[in-house]
Amino acid sequence: MKPAERLKIPPTVMPEQDPKLRIQNVNEVPLGYTPEMAMVEAKRCLQCKTPFCIEGCPVGIDIPGFICAIEKGDFKEGIHVLKQRNLLPAVCGRVCPQEEQCQAMCVIGKAKKDPAKAVMIGKLEMFLADWERKQGEYATPPEVRKTGKKVAIVGGGPAGLTVAGDLIKYGHDVTVYEAFHKAGGVLVYGIPEFRLPKAIVQTEVEYLQKLGVKFRYNFIVGRTAPVAKVVEENDAVFIGTGAGLPRFMRVEGENLLGVLSANEYLTRANLMKAYSFPQTDTPIVKGRTVITVGGGNVAMDCARTALRMGAERSLIVYRRAEEQMPARLEELHHAKEEGVEFHLLNNPVRLVGDDTGWLKGAELIKMELGKPDASGRRRPMPIEGSEYILEADILIVAIGNSPNPLIPASYPELDVTNWGGIIVNEVTGQTSVPGVFAGGDIVLGAATVILAMGHGRRAARAMNLYLSSGRWTDLEDGLELCRAEVR
Amino acid sequence: MHKILHKEILGPDVTLYRFYAPDIAQYRQPGQFVLIRISDEGERIPITLADVDRSEGSITLIIQSVGKTTLKLAQMNVGDSIPDIAGPLGEPTHIELLGHVLCVGGGIGTAPLYPVAKAMKDLGNRVTSIIGARSENLLILEDRMKAVSDKMVITTDDGSKGKKGLVTDAISELVESGEKFDQCVCMGPPIMMKFVCLLTKKLGIPTIVSLNPIMVDGTGMCGGCRVTVGGKTKFACVDGPEFDGHQVDFDEMMARLNTYKNHERKALEHYSKETGCRLEASLNKGESK
Numbered sequence: 048m049k050p051a052e053r054l055k056i057p058p059t060v061m062p063e064q065d066p067k068l069r070i071q072n073v074n075e076v077p078l079g080y081t082p083e084m085a086m087v088e089a090k091r092c093l094q095c096k097t098p099f100c101i102e103g104c105p106v107g108i109d110i111p112g113f114i115c116a117i118e119k120g121d122f123k124e125g126i127h128v129l130k131q132r133n134l135l136p137a138v139c140g141r142v143c144p145q146e147e148q149c150q151a152m153c154v155i156g157k158a159k160k161d162p163a164k165a166v167m168i169g170k171l172e173m174f175l176a177d178w179e180r181k182q183g184e185y186a187t188p189p190e191v192r193k194t195g196k197k198v199a200i201v202g203g204g205p206a207g208l209t210v211a212g213d214l215i216k217y218g219h220d221v222t223v224y225e226a227f228h229k230a231g232g233v234l235v236y237g238i239p240e241f242r243l244p245k246a247i248v249q250t251e252v253e254y255l256q257k258l259g260v261k262f263r264y265n266f267i268v269g270r271t272a273p274v275a276k277v278v279e280e281n282d283a284v285f286i287g288t289g290a291g292l293p294r295f296m297r298v299e300g301e302n303l304l305g306v307l308s309a310n311e312y313l314t315r316a317n318l319m320k321a322y323s324f325p326q327t328d329t330p331i332v333k334g335r336t337v338i339t340v341g342g343g344n345v346a347m348d349c350a351r352t353a354l355r356m357g358a359e360r361s362l363i364v365y366r367r368a369e370e371q372m373p374a375r376l377e378e379l380h381h382a383k384e385e386g387v388e389f390h391l392l393n394n395p396v397r398l399v400g401d402d403t404g405w406l407k408g409a410e411l412i413k414m415e416l417g418k419p420d421a422s423g424r425r426r427p428m429p430i431e432g433s434e435y436i437l438e439a440d441i442l443i444v445a446i447g448n449s450p451n452p453l454i455p456a457s458y459p460e461l462d463v464t465n466w467g468g469i470i471v472n473e474v475t476g477q478t479s480v481p482g483v484f485a486g487g488d489i490v491l492g493a494a495t496v497i498l499a500m501g502h503g504r505r506a507a508r509a510m511n512l513y514l515s516s517g518r519w520t521d522l523e524d525g526l527e528l529c530r531a532e533v534r
Numbered sequence: 535m536h537k538i539l540h541k542e543i544l545g546p547d548v549t550l551y552r553f554y555a556p557d558i559a560q561y562r563q564p565g566q567f568v569l570i571r572i573s574d575e576g577e578r579i580p581i582t583l584a585d586v587d588r589s590e591g592s593i594t595l596i597i598q599s600v601g602k603t604t605l606k607l608a609q610m611n612v613g614d615s616i617p618d619i620a621g622p623l624g625e626p627t628h629i630e631l632l633g634h635v636l637c638v639g640g641g642i643g644t645a646p647l648y649p650v651a652k653a654m655k656d657l658g659n660r661v662t663s664i665i666g667a668r669s670e671n672l673l674i675l676e677d678r679m680k681a682v683s684d685k686m687v688i689t690t691d692d693g694s695k696g697k698k699g700l701v702t703d704a705i706s707e708l709v710e711s712g713e714k715f716d717q718c719v720c721m722g723p724p725i726m727m728k729f730v731c732l733l734t735k736k737l738g739i740p741t742i743v744s745l746n747p748i749m750v751d752g753t754g755m756c757g758g759c760r761v762t763v764g765g766k767t768k769f770a771c772v773d774g775p776e777f778d779g780h781q782v783d784f785d786e787m788m789a790r791l792n793t794y795k796n797h798e799r800k801a802l803e804h805y806s807k808e809t810g811c812r813l814e815a816s817l818n819k820g821e822s823k
Contacts, residue, residue, distance in 0.1 A: 226753050228571060228618045236755075265620035267753060271557050291755040295767065302760055302767065302786055304793050311756035319577065319750065325804035328577035328602055329750075330797030404789035453753060453772065 050093050054158060059088040061170050066384040070354040073240040073322050076381060077141075080174040082120070089118035092166045095154055100168060103152035105501030106209075108132040110149055110168055117171055126179045129172060134212040134255075135205070135500065137180065137247045138234060140173030143497040144375050163376070180247070185254055191218040196514045199224060199281040201268045201454065204232020205496045206287035206487030208251070209503030210510070211260045217511045222261040224268050224277070229318065232289055233496065236318040237310070239348050241355070245317070267453070274458035283482050283510050286461075286469060287503065290448040290488035296340065300398030301444075305332060305406035309345045309445035316352050334441030336360045338409055340395055341445030342372040347379065349443045350387045361387050362439070366394040366414050366427045392416070392427065396434060398442060408438040448493045461485075468492055474523045476506030481519045484510055535615040539592050544674045547599040548642060549608055550584070555619050556591030558583075564649035565627030565744065565776055568593065569752045571618035572607050579603055580749050582646030582721075582775070583622060584675075593619070596645035596674065602801040623752045624775045627742070629653045633716035636708075636739065637663040637683070638701050638730055640722025644675050646744055647721040648682070654719070655682040662713065663687070664704045666726070670695035701726060702733050715739045720779060724791065728784035735780045743779035745770045747787060748794065761787050 062078045063069075069076055080088065092114040100110045109128050116125035129136045149168045150156055156165025179185065196219045200207040203225035215221045229235050231248040256262065268277050268288075278284050293308035295301055312331070315321040319329035337353035339346045342365035353361040363382070365372060368391050372379065383389075390411070397410040413433035416425035450467045462470040462479035469478055469485040476484040486502030488494055512518070512525050540552035558568060567582040579601075585594035599608045607616070627650050635654045639647040644665050655661045663683040667673045668691045680686050687704045688696025697704060701722075709715075718741040720730045727743045734741040749759040752771045759770040764781035768774065 226620065227751065228620070236751075265618050266557070267620060267623065270561075270621065270623055270753075272561060291751075291753065293755070293757045295757065295760075297767075302762060302790065304790060308757040311750055311758045314750050314756055320575070323575075324797065325801045327575040328573075328801060330577075330794045330801065332793065403792075404786070451754060 048090060053091055053093055054155065056087065056091045058091070058164055058167055059084050059170075061167070066381075066386070069241065070351075070385050073355055075244050076241050077170075077173075079177055080170060082122070082178070085117050085171055085174040086120060088167050088171055089114045091155060092118070093154055099152035099154065100149040100166075103149040104132075105148065105497050106132050106504050108149075108172075113175060114166065114168070114171060117175065122175060122178045125175045129175055132504075133172075133500070134209060135251050136172050137176035138205070138243060138251065139497055139500070140169050140171075140176055141243050141247075142234075142238060142495075143169055144495060145169035146376060148497070176247075180250055185257070187257060188216055191216065193220070194218045194514065196220065196282040197280070198222070198510065198514070199268075199277050199284045200287065201277070201284065202226070202232060202287040202289060202487075202489075203230035203252075203262065204287055204289050204487060204499065205234060206289075206499040206503040206506075207232070207285065208255060209500040210285045210287065210484075210486070210507045212255055212258065213504065213507030214510060215255070215258045215260050217507075217514075219282075219511070219514060221259070222263060224263050224266040226265070226267045227318065228264050230262055230264070232287075236314040237345065237348070239313065239317055239352050240322075241351070242348065269453045269457040274454055275460075278480065278483060281482075283484065283514055285476075285503075285506055285510065286454055286478070286483065286485040286489055287487040287499070288451045288454055288489045289499075290491075290493040291451040292449040292467075293444065294447045294449060295444055296395060296446060298395055298397055300400055300406070303398055303400040303406045304404050305334065305440055306398060306442045306444070307332070309339070309341070309349050309443055310448065312349055312443050313345070313352065316356070322356065331356060332441055333357055334439065336362070336439040337441040337443065338362050338364055338437065338439040339443045339445050340364045341447070342367065342374060343445065343447070344374050344378050346443075346445035347374050347382045347387075349445050351382055351385055353441070353443070354385055354387065358441070362390055362437070363387055364390045364393050364395060364409070364411060364437070366392065367424065368392055368416060371416075371424045390437065394427065394429065395442075396429075399436065406440055406442055408436045409442055410434055410436050448488070450489045450492060454489070466492065472523060474505065475509035475526060476502060477509065477519070477522060482513070535617060536619050537615045538610060538612050539590065541610075541612050544596065545671050547608075548596065548672070548674055549599070550594060550596045551607075552587070552590070552592040552594050553616070553619060554591055555593045556588075558593050558619060558621050559586040559588050559591055562586050562593065562622035563626030564629065564653045565646070566622035566624045567646075567746075567752070567775060568595070568619050568621030568623065569749070570595070570616060570620075572603055572610075572616040574617065576617075577603055578618075578620075578750055578752070580623075580746060580752060580771075582744060582746065583649065584645040585649055596642065598642045601798050602805045605802075605805065620752065623771060625773070627653070627719075627776055629657055631657055632659055634660045634662065634714060636705070636715040636718040637661060637679075638705065638718060638720040638722070639663070639665045639675075639679070640701060640726040641667050641672060642674065643722030643726070643744075644673075644679060647719065648675050648678055650719055650721075651679060652682045655684075660684050662708065662715070664689065664701050664708075666690065666701040666704070666722075668692065700729070702729050705730065705733055705737075709737055717742070718779075724784055724788045727779060727782075728788075731779035731782065731784070741779040742776050743782060744775045745777060745782070745787065746775065747790060761790075
């Protein structure tokens with residue numbers, strides 16, 4: 048096939064559940080490609096000699112490689128290529144912001160002057176992972192010689208699971224310490240079922256267990272055992288405890304009944320399966336009108352969850368305009384399709400309650416955009432005298448999270464930034480304590496699943512070198528030497 | 535899995551359990567709590583630790599059956615197991631040599647109070663305890679509390695045991711009789727803690743209280759347990775559970791405890807339908823809590 052012909056093929060639209068129907072269930076919204084659809088979509092890839100898409104991928108997946116295999120219909124080869132770089136393709140195919148990463152770099156998208164028309168790399172990745180799961184067979188890598196080195200992974204989220212998967216393959220003895228009763232971190236407590244079915248995460252965790260990774264649940268490092276003890280009893284430690292401290296707005300009325308953090312709302316709905324209450328035991332507040340404050344993916348998740356919990360109206364209140372929203376376009380699009388209303392350029396200044404202490408509305412002030420601020424986005428400025436009350440019985444605060452302070456607070460040996468993030472060497476993930484590495488949101492603040500996995504991937508490589516060489520200072524230089532071999 | 539090693543009925547709807555949980559027993563300090571989940575569909579509920587036995591690898595929890603989870607748990611027996619106990623969580627009580635410590639426990643609150651009273655006594659403090667309940671059969675840990683107290687007063691609302699009246703009456707009487715306290719530690723129903731704090735504030739006795747608000751994870755992640763202390767929002771799970779009682783906004787805290795009141799009722803109704811047993815008595819109690 049000639050490149051010109053490939054360019055002519057339109058993007059293959061993935062079928063989705065009808066918006067009106069899907070807000071009545073928690074099933075996944077996209078229905079997946081058929082093998083035929085995937086093979087057509089794969090034909091759109093030009094197989095560039097210098098594949099920019101790989102540069103856009105935080106874990107450096109051989110994207111043209113797996114797409115080429117799909118085009119040939121060799122899905123087994125495709126999943127093999129994919130898994131060399133990404134242990135959690137079913138997750139990443141669904142939740143990575145491809146439009147800012149691989150697909151933003153895709154030549155097709157550039158030629159069409161629209162990243163939305165790039166090769167649907169994420170959807171193809173999802174297809175392969177789902178294909179493998181449906182086969183029910185998982186290719187396990189060949190047995191490796193055990194090194195006898197003990198590694199503790201603190202936190203079973205995307206970063207920790209990536210490190211665990213990589214280090215077990217190098218032959219180390221890996222244990223993941225997870226505070227919850229299930230592994231997956233934000234993948235199980237945060238991202239809703241309709242965006243990432245929990246069975247998929249469970250399969251990925253079981254795969255790691257099959258490889259030999261041990262999981263200790265309900266184990267809160269820093270409480271169940273002191274951090275120092277875990278450090279002492281292991282040859283290396285990776286801290287990936289995430290950004291689990293919800294930020295609140297600090298406005299009057301924030302402790303009224305019916306006001307809750309996105310973390311609490313989503314954890315109840317997802318991890319604790321409150322959508323099945325009272326068949327399951329964890330309750331969740333249901334409102335007729337639900338306001339979600341924030342403009343990121345988490346805010347979209349909350350607003351869409353609220354609809355599924357039976358809200359008559361679900362509104363997003365965001366202080367900037369749509370162009371400044373950090374949410375992925377796809378999430379925004381899905382939310383709009385489902386009937387989420389957007390009150391943009393609005394900011395809560397006060398929450399008002401009834402005489403039982405339950406929320407009855409939010410006083411909002413209208414905003415206008417001023418000059419760009421430190422983030423490069425135009426700063427929202429309140430318009431004086433524009434306050435008004437928006438009635439609602441539930442308000443979810445989805446304005447971000449700070450790094451979880453539990454480990455830094457109980458282990459002062461670790462150097463942290465003034466906002467509580469653990470300070471690491473960016474290349475290796477090394478912290479200020481020899482043998483201790485960190486990555487993901489505990490370093491980045493609230494970021495994305497794939498960035499956390501990229502961190503995990505880099506840290507795992509450095510940890511392996513550290514475990515085999517015992518070298519701590521200038522570990523980065525040692526990595527440089529073996530980089531050519533790895534890349 | 536955590537096996538029930540021992541089960542003892544302490545009173546109507548109040549049960550003491552010893553669970554096998556060696557990791558938690560090893561590092562737990564007085565004042566800390568755990569989150570338990572009794573089945574795969576279960577909710578996570580916070581329970582303050584009443585005691586540990588490191589040689590047995592066990593933790594002691596004293597639990598009042600008020601909701602679906604606690605009622606289901608009460609149906610379980612020695613040898614049965616529950617899937618999840620996470621902890622120990624929260625900041626431990628600051629135990630120091632203060633002089634004369636007044637320990638005030640109300641109802642089930644005497645359970646978490648006991649390890650604190652014991653630690654205070656072990657360090658050489660003089661300990662005076664007041665334990666109160668609505669009625670004699672609701673008093674718990676009387677012997678254990680007596681063993682760690684230099685002096686103990688019992689109060690019941692109906693006068694069925696000890697002095698008739700409230701714990702606050704007993705505090706006033708002690709102070710009037712000339713007792714001087716350097717510190718008060720108070721654990722019990724929110725309404726009791728509120729009135730004890732109002733009184734001790736007037737009497738100038740520094741008072742710490744242990745709060746047990748609604749929480750999901752217990753590690754600072756959900757923020758469901760936020761309470762206003764000294765005008766600032768705190769998370770009871772990581773900043774507490776103990777706070778300066780004179781600074782706590784009890785009215786807000788009590789209102790917030792009602793967030794899921796209707797849900798709790800619904801869960802119980804569902805449970806009673808499921809099991810066919812009558813739980814009306816429990817339903818009413820759930821309401822009064």
